[in-house]
Amino acid sequence: MTGTKKPGAAKMRNLLMGLGAVACLAALGYSFFVIDREVGAEDQYAQVSDKLASLAREVAIAARGTAKGEQAAFDTLGAKTQQFELQLGMLDSGELNQQLSMIDLNWQPVKRAVKTLTDAAPRAVFVEDTAAQLDENVGTMQKELTAVVSLLQRSSVSADTLVAAQKAPWLLERMARNLDRIQAGDADNQVAADEFRSDSSDFNRIVEGLTRGDELTGVQKVSNAAAIESLSKAYRLFSPLASSVDRIAGAATDLRQAAAARDAIDESSIALNTAIADLQSAVNSLAVGRLYSSGNLLALFVAPGVLAIGLLLAMFIGQRRRDSDTSAGIQDINTALERIASGDLTAAASEDNSVTGEIAHGLNGTTARQCQLIREVRTPFEASVSAIDSIRNSARAQVQKGRELTRSVVESTTTATEMVRTSEEIKTATARAAETSDRNCRKVAQGYELTKDMSKASVDVRESVQETSKSAKRQSELIQSVTAAAEYIQTLNTKISVVAINTRIEAEKAGEYGRPFLGIAESIADLLREAEEEGRKIISEVRMLQNMSADNLASMETTVGTVVTILEYIERLDSSLEEINAGSTAISDIISNVDDAAGKSAVSALHMSSSMSEIRDRNIEISELNEFAQKGVAALQNSIRDAARSLGQFRIDANSAYDIAPPSGEVEDLESFRAATQVYVEDEVSAPEGAEKKRAI
Amino acid sequence: MNSPALQALDALERRYASEAVAAPVQSHQRNDWVGTSLGIAGVPLLVGEGQLQEIIETPRVMAIPGTKPWVMGVGSHQGGLIPILSGDVFFRKRPYSGRPREFCMVLRRPGFHFGITLSALERDMKFPVEQRDMERAVDPDFAAYTVGGFADGERFLAILDIDSLIADSDFANAAANEAGTNEVMKE
Numbered sequence: 107m108t109g110t111k112k113p114g115a116a117k118m119r120n121l122l123m124g125l126g127a128v129a130c131l132a133a134l135g136y137s138f139f140v141i142d143r144e145v146g147a148e149d150q151y152a153q154v155s156d157k158l159a160s161l162a163r164e165v166a167i168a169a170r171g172t173a174k175g176e177q178a179a180f181d182t183l184g185a186k187t188q189q190f191e192l193q194l195g196m197l198d199s200g201e202l203n204q205q206l207s208m209i210d211l212n213w214q215p216v217k218r219a220v221k222t223l224t225d226a227a228p229r230a231v232f233v234e235d236t237a238a239q240l241d242e243n244v245g246t247m248q249k250e251l252t253a254v255v256s257l258l259q260r261s262s263v264s265a266d267t268l269v270a271a272q273k274a275p276w277l278l279e280r281m282a283r284n285l286d287r288i289q290a291g292d293a294d295n296q297v298a299a300d301e302f303r304s305d306s307s308d309f310n311r312i313v314e315g316l317t318r319g320d321e322l323t324g325v326q327k328v329s330n331a332a333a334i335e336s337l338s339k340a341y342r343l344f345s346p347l348a349s350s351v352d353r354i355a356g357a358a359t360d361l362r363q364a365a366a367a368r369d370a371i372d373e374s375s376i377a378l379n380t381a382i383a384d385l386q387s388a389v390n391s392l393a394v395g396r397l398y399s400s401g402n403l404l405a406l407f408v409a410p411g412v413l414a415i416g417l418l419l420a421m422f423i424g425q426r427r428r429d430s431d432t433s434a435g436i437q438d439i440n441t442a443l444e445r446i447a448s449g450d451l452t453a454a455a456s457e458d459n460s461v462t463g464e465i466a467h468g469l470n471g472t473t474a475r476q477c478q479l480i481r482e483v484r485t486p487f488e489a490s491v492s493a494i495d496s497i498r499n500s501a502r503a504q505v506q507k508g509r510e511l512t513r514s515v516v517e518s519t520t521t522a523t524e525m526v527r528t529s530e531e532i533k534t535a536t537a538r539a540a541e542t543s544d545r546n547c548r549k550v551a552q553g554y555e556l557t558k559d560m561s562k563a564s565v566d567v568r569e570s571v572q573e574t575s576k577s578a579k580r581q582s583e584l585i586q587s588v589t590a591a592a593e594y595i596q597t598l599n600t601k602i603s604v605v606a607i608n609t610r611i612e613a614e615k616a617g618e619y620g621r622p623f624l625g626i627a628e629s630i631a632d633l634l635r636e637a638e639e640e641g642r643k644i645i646s647e648v649r650m651l652q653n654m655s656a657d658n659l660a661s662m663e664t665t666v667g668t669v670v671t672i673l674e675y676i677e678r679l680d681s682s683l684e685e686i687n688a689g690s691t692a693i694s695d696i697i698s699n700v701d702d703a704a705g706k707s708a709v710s711a712l713h714m715s716s717s718m719s720e721i722r723d724r725n726i727e728i729s730e731l732n733e734f735a736q737k738g739v740a741a742l743q744n745s746i747r748d749a750a751r752s753l754g755q756f757r758i759d760a761n762s763a764y765d766i767a768p769p770s771g772e773v774e775d776l777e778s779f780r781a782a783t784q785v786y787v788e789d790e791v792s793a794p795e796g797a798e799k800k801r802a803i
Numbered sequence: 804m805n806s807p808a809l810q811a812l813d814a815l816e817r818r819y820a821s822e823a824v825a826a827p828v829q830s831h832q833r834n835d836w837v838g839t840s841l842g843i844a845g846v847p848l849l850v851g852e853g854q855l856q857e858i859i860e861t862p863r864v865m866a867i868p869g870t871k872p873w874v875m876g877v878g879s880h881q882g883g884l885i886p887i888l889s890g891d892v893f894f895r896k897r898p899y900s901g902r903p904r905e906f907c908m909v910l911r912r913p914g915f916h917f918g919i920t921l922s923a924l925e926r927d928m929k930f931p932v933e934q935r936d937m938e939r940a941v942d943p944d945f946a947a948y949t950v951g952g953f954a955d956g957e958r959f960l961a962i963l964d965i966d967s968l969i970a971d972s973d974f975a976n977a978a979a980n981e982a983g984t985n986e987v988m989k990e
Contacts, residue, residue, distance in 0.1 A: 603926045604858045604906060607839050610927055611855055631926040638925075 120421045127414035134411050151389045154196050158209070159382045161190040165216065166375040169368050172223055175234025175289060180227040187220045197385075201392065205385040212378040219367035219374070226364040229357035230289075236350060237285045243343040244282050248275040250340040254316070257333040266324035270312045274340075277309045281347075288358050291365030299358035306351045313341050428460065435462025442469060451477045451758050477758035487746060494743045501739060504732050511725055519718045525711040532704035536697045543694045550687045557683065561676045568669040575662040582655045585648060592645045599637050606630040835929040836953070840960060841908065842923030843890035844899075846942045848963045849928070849952065850908065857909040861887065861920055870977045872898065878918070885909065886917045886977070893919075893974070894944045912969055928955070935962075947971070 168183040194213070197206055255271045284305070287298035315325035316337055328334055438455050439462055445453030451473050455466035610627035613620030838849040839858075862878030864887045873893035877884045887907060891899035904920035930953040937951035941961040948968045952961035968974055 600906075600924055603924060604860075607855070607858050607924075607927055610852070611857060614852060628927065631928075634926050 117425075120425065123421060124418055127418050130414050131411045134408075148389065148392050151197060151199060151202070151392075152386070154193050155382065155386045155389050157193050158190065159379065159386065161186055161193060162375060162378050162382055165190060165220070166371055169220065169223060169371040172227070172230070172364070173290075173368060175230045175237075177227065177231050180224060180231075183220060184224055187217065202385060202388055205381065205388045208381040209378065209385060212374055212381050215374040216371050216378060219370040222367040223364050223371075226360040226367075229353075229360045230364055232350070233285070233289050233354055233357050233361065236347060236354060237282075237289055240282050240285060240347055244278050247278055247340040247343050250336040251275045251278070253336045254328070254333045254340075257330050257336075258328065261330060261333075263326050263328075264324055267316070267326040267328075270315060270323065270325045274309060274312050277305045277312070278344075281305045281309070285354070288354065288361060291361040291363075293362070295358045295362050299355040303351055303355045306348060309344065310348060313337065313344075431459050432461040435459035435466065438462070439465055439469065442466075446473060451480070480758050490746045491743075494739060494746060497735075497739050498743070501732055501736050504728070508725060508729055508732070511721070515718050515722055515725070519715060522711040522715045522718070526708050529704040529708040529711070533701055536701040536704070539697045540694055543690050543697065547687060547690045550683050550690065554680065554683050554687075557676050557680045561673060561680075564669050564673045564676065568666055568673070571662050571665045571669065575659060575666065578655055578659045578662060582652065582659065585652045585655055589645065589648045589652065592641060592648060596638070596641050596645070599634055599641060602630065603634050606634060834932045836932045836935065837927065837929050838962065840925040840928045840955075841921050842925075843919065843921055843963070844894045844944070845922050846894075846945055847923065847955075847958055847960050848945070848949070849960045850963050850965070852927075854910070854963075854965045855908050856911045858906055858921075858924065859909055859918065861904055861907045861918075869979050871979055874977050875920070880909065880918070888917055888919050890919045890921065894948075896944070910965055910969075912965070915969055928960075930955075 165183065165186045168179060168186050171179040172183060190213070194206075194209065251271065251274045255268070255275075258268055258271050281302055284298040284302040288295045288302065311320070311323075312325070314320065315323055316328045317334075319325065319327035328337060435456070438459070442453045442455040446469075453473065454470045455462070457463045457466045457470065459466065606627045609623055609630070613623035613627060616623070836851070838851045839855060840847065840849055841858075842848060859880065862880060864876030864878040866876040867874055867886070873889045875887045875889050878887045889899060889904075890907075891901070891904070904922060906924050907918040907920045909918045910916070934953055935951050936954060936959070939952060939954075939959050939961075940946075941949050941952065941959070945961060945963070948964055948971070949961040950964045950967070952959055954960075
């Protein structure tokens with residue numbers, strides 16, 4: 107019944123929503139048209155005010171541009187002024203009267219200054235043209251006049267003539283500068299104009315004087331043809347300026363006023379720009395224009411229109427989806443009913459469908475209650491299965507523990523046997539160590555006696571070497587004495603030689619009478635030669651003996667040092683032997699303690715072996731009990747499994763089927779349990795041999 | 804015609820001929836060069852016989868100002884004064900600061916009477932003249948004052964020519980410099 111009513115109401119609602127959206131769009135469009143028309147006039151005010159600001163700046167720039175004296179600048183200034191007047195006349199709004207009055211108030215000085223500039227335009231242009239012409243020709247004129255001066259310097263002319271000729275280029279230069287000052291329109295441009303007029307007259311008079319001669323000033327007539335030609339060329343270039351001197355001088359006043367007008371425009375432009383900026387702010391702050399600008403209109407009207415269109419589209423798409431959901435929901439319910447009829451209680455219809463959701467909800471609730479009933483029936487059986495699994499796991503753990511206990515008993519028995527054997531070996535080794543220690547003690551005692559003998563012998567050697575050293579020192583002293591005696595004999599020989607030589611000299615002086623003395627002198631010389639040879643030989647051998655004695659002395663001192671070192675070593679050896687002796691005694695005590703400990707360890711190992719035998723007996727009994735428990739558990743498990751298989755015919759969830767197949771490891775556990783018992787028994791059979799041996803040890 | 808007297812004379816002649824000692828034969832006289840072996844500045848030298856006046860112990864000397872470095876000073880000798888010259892400084896041309904020389908040889912020539920210190924003094928020696936070696940190189944400091952020499956074992960003894968020594972202009976003028984001399988003369 108709900109399904110039949112809902113589509114009609116929905117269609118009516120959708121129709122009404124569509125009509126409302128269309129009406130809304132129409133109203134929005136009409137409002138936009140009307141407001142946009144109202145906003146247009148105020149937008150025009152903003153454009154005019156922007157144009158006025160731009161024109162005010164352009165008028166100021168154009169006024170500054172007239173300083174160059176170009177006609178185009180004056181024309182531009184006039185055009186910009188007219189445009190400003192025109193734009194100002196386009197503003198006619200009661201809300202802007204105050205700002206427009208301020209603009210008009212600041213515009214009037216500008217307008218008057220522009221009028222002044224426009225009036226002065228012809229003279230300014232004329233002065234600019236004349237100045238440009240003079241600037242262009244002044245170089246050429248000065249060059250020609252300089253040529254005239256050069257020619258006059260080579261000619262025999264008067265000094266006044268030469269001075270006048272040299273003054274002419276300088277006057278041209280000053281006229282050009284004064285013309286620039288007149289054009290600038292500064293405060294002193296009237297002075298410049300007067301000076302310009304005076305310079306022009308002077309220049310004309312000089313040229314006249316040079317051309318025709320002037321007795322009053324003393325300027326002579328130029329007779330050189332080249333000078334005359336240069337002078338004529340210079341004056342031809344100057345003649346246009348000469349004819350307009352009065353006009354230029356008269357323009358000074360206008361140009362000065364024009365400069366003042368430019369300054370006035372610059373000053374008034376600031377206030378004018380400020381007034382225009384206030385006008386722009388006032389235009390922007392008009393309420394309608396700020397609120398209903400094109401951007402705001404777009405945000406306020408066009409966006410809701412787009413939203414209304416989107417709503418219409420959403421309504422259409424929703425209607426189409428609802429129809430398809432209805433067909434899909436009915437199909438889903440039919441499929442679920444077919445599965446339930448076949449016994450599958452896990453089948454469920456989708457409740458997400460807005461049309462068939464309530465039907466599916468009822469159907470799913472029914473199947474859920476049926477599944478709950480089946481689950482409640484199966485729960486005790488599942489608990490029994492869990493308990494049986496726990497018992498099975500416990501029995502399996504007991505089997506595992508029994509296996510580990512058996513292995514531990516075997517390892518403990520082996521360890522005890524090893525301990526007994528090791529203790530016997532330790533006792534044997536300690537006996538040998540004790541014998542060795544006694545032998546070492548005896549050897550140490552012998553070494554101690556030997557060190558005493560060595561120490562005594564070393565002391566004797568040291569004393570003997572010291573005595574020998576004393577004797578060697580005495581011997582060395584005697585050798586030094588002999589050396590000194592031999593050297594003295596050599597000195598005596600030298601003196602005897604002197605006597606012999608002098609004897610021979612005196613004998614030669616005596617002539618025939620001195621001949622016997624000559625023979626005596628020769629004999630003395632022969633004897634001296636032999637004595638010198640023998641004396642030299644004696645000194646050499648005595649020095650050799652002295653060196654040998656020194657070597658022996660050094661060797662003996664080294665020997666004494668070595669003996670002292672040996673004595674130190676012997677003392678260290680003595681102390682080391684005493685320490686070894688004390689260490690050997692301590693080792694003997696340790697060996698005896700180890701021997702006692704080894705005997706106690708052997709007794710403990712035998713006691714542990716007998717305890718292992720009792721543990722093994724108890725383990726056999728526990729194994730038999732576990733076997734009976736396993737059989738009972740297997741029978742109970744089979745009964746429970748049969749009941750669960752019957753209930754498993756109902757499928758109540760995706761994983762509802764019972765795992766009725768017995769775990770593959772269960773039988774193996776029983777077999778392994780038995781195998782563990784058998785291993786234990788086999789160990790028990792093999793153990794006695796080792797055990798007997800161990801006990802024998 | 805054989806008279807007994809003549810016969811006796813013949814017998815006497817024969818007897819004398821058979822028993823008389825043979826006449827002495829004049830042996831060949833070896834011509835030896837004789838001189839005194841001494842040393843100056845460590846160089847072994849020979850001074851021919853007749854060249855030396857005497858060998859004396861070096862006397863204590865008094866230094867003479869304004870003389871060259873090799874003039875040690877004047878010392879007393881046989882009641883007079885003689886200049887004592889340092890052989891080491893003169894020949895080596897450098898100062899000597901070694902062991903004091905104990906002996907010096909006294910030379911006398913016309914216009915010269917002085918003593919030169921010796922570094923060694925041996926004895927008189929003889930050498931065959933024909934063994935004189937004029938080519939062997941000697942110490943460069945002594946080359947100008949030696950005329951050959953003799954080999955004595957492994958060493959060579961150059962013969963010091965006293966005449967060459969005295970003829971040396973440097974040796975003949977013991978004044979330190981001419982300027983000093985002129986100054987003294989002015990005073």
